[in-house]
Amino acid sequence: MFVTVQKSVLAEALAKAARMVAKGDTIPILNCIKFTATDEGIRLVGGNTAHTIEVHIPADNDSVIIEKTGSIVLPALLREIVRKLEQEDVTIQTNGDLITTIKSGEATFQLNGIDPEEYPSQTLKNAGRGAFTLTGEKLKDFVAKTAHSASKSGTRPVLEGVFVQTGEGKLKFTATDSHRLSLIERLEKTKEPLEAIVHRDSFVELVRVVDEQDEVEITLADNWLVAETKGMIFRSRLLEGNYPNVDRVIPQDYTTKVGLNRSELLSALDRLSILTSNKVVKMSVKEIDISHVVELETAEAEKGSAQEMLFVEGFEGELLEISFNAGYAIEALKALEDTDVIFGFTGEHSPFTIMPKNEAGELQLILPVRAS
């Protein structure tokens, strides 16, 4: 292999490939990036056991010259080297011993490469089953509104995933760690109906490398989710198991509905959190004179106590007191975008929902905690 690439183009492709590379040392070759130069251009592959990415640098481009095709596996620290180079062009050349020379200006690096045959195969047996197509921007939105609710601990691996469902022209993402739940459902370009559980980290990595304006085509092949977009193929190993049926926890009627300004509520919860080690706050919906207010207070007294008051913008139903984890509420509120949100309650011991006022198909749900 012998190629010349423009430094900025190579650095960008390496940044995408290297961020997927395994950090530990259990399978050393996964700490590497596979380079393949063909007449079409250069293909970089990086990944770990959960997800991999393939990045293309097309040859029909002033930024690449393919002198000699070939393939080599190089340590991911190449990304750091290229990032710190100062000259415009970088040449990468392998010799028979797998030793690869990277040259740019007066800098010369010889990296010990690995035989590309040893790199895990990326070939999938079955062609992808059609799933859905959406823009990078919309995919980011789906992930941002759900991933925070997926479980961080490993006791129920299936809950570390985001549950993806398509059918009837709709795309639906659900995530829950059994203390809270997030859900978004919208009309999107879907094909045959399917269900899949994708690890939250895979989705988070995927949306970091996708351009907002590009179309992303998502299919299932073997036990992988495959996301294709301009110059890039991302694969995430599906989580196996049954996703719990969460429909029954979502309230259909509310006994109390309260409208609040999202950013005011966020700041108040943020301040109250400073004083609580367990993050529990108590919310009281009260009537003062002829208007309704929400009072928030800390439920702990070691360092001190705090109260915040917010004016309600729309009230229906009964007054109520309920305690919940402010951290969950903060994450839920940050995932929404509307200026105003509606809290829907069905009693102080039942899960409550937070929904944007002017946006259908989105829901954040939190289980209350028993106040001490």
Add this chain to the structure above:
Amino acid sequence: MFVTVQKSVLAEALAKAARMVAKGDTIPILNCIKFTATDEGIRLVGGNTAHTIEVHIPADNDSVIIEKTGSIVLPALLREIVRKLEQEDVTIQTNGDLITTIKSGEATFQLNGIDPEEYPSQTLKNAGRGAFTLTGEKLKDFVAKTAHSASKSGTRPVLEGVFVQTGEGKLKFTATDSHRLSLIERLEKTKEPLEAIVHRDSFVELVRVVDEQDEVEITLADNWLVAETKGMIFRSRLLEGNYPNVDRVIPQDYTTKVGLNRSELLSALDRLSILTSNKVVKMSVKEIDISHVVELETAEAEKGSAQEMLFVEGFEGELLEISFNAGYAIEALKALEDTDVIFGFTGEHSPFTIMPKNEAGELQLILPVRAS
């Protein structure tokens, strides 16, 4: 105590006081900030066993109203609370039980205060002995050019300090961890001659809170260094012990002098460091045709090897090969500001110096390592 303060003014003062506050829990009262309101304004004190700061918010200012004088000790998390408030004004009011109410808009916090009598006294027995006066900008320069060479490990506590000397109208800072040394000496406004060892962390904290354009007056009182500047008094406990005599390690003559472009050298060392776990690089001063070059190479081959070449801008003496820690050289070069630097060698096993080409009174010195 009952005061009303403009939020931004209070937040700024708290930020300075809180950063000095002890992080651990060994002496809980040091996790707090002492507030004192007098007719002159509000004084905040924060600190740990190594250094303390006193910040003044003067009352002759539209931003402060002293309703009732008094004093209280409050947890440093008050800084977080104030930073996150949204209204312009904050009131702080204590009651007889030491409970202190902080109010701003619809937010109310009650913090459990501590009796101010329990806070460590700040009174120094002896008046400060005059030392030196310089601007915040110059003080930053003195610290930036030396502190990195002070020892990070605790085997010889005295080496964790910066050695401050005045005399004959000169101010001199020296730091060494016995593998490298940094020194800066300039004419400044000094008073009686003195010597003191100040912990590197104290200097680093001090220069972070000092304004560049303000004059800083530094004196010694009891076993403290006291730095006074506009609205602020900083105290650092002096390190006890004898600072080693470092003059004998500084070469007076050189057998090789090499001029190099500082930023080119920095980038080259930065790239080479990616490939070395022990940071050792070998520098060879060579003659190619009729010009001189410096070749740098890694001294390790596990991941691969690398070479960089730099053109020498001024050469005197003998050709030479020397190995050293690239990390030390990078920190030394970052501490200098000139475009060009001069390396001075007296042999491959002797300490070498790096000096700015156009700036006298500054020196970085590094001990070579034996190449494997």
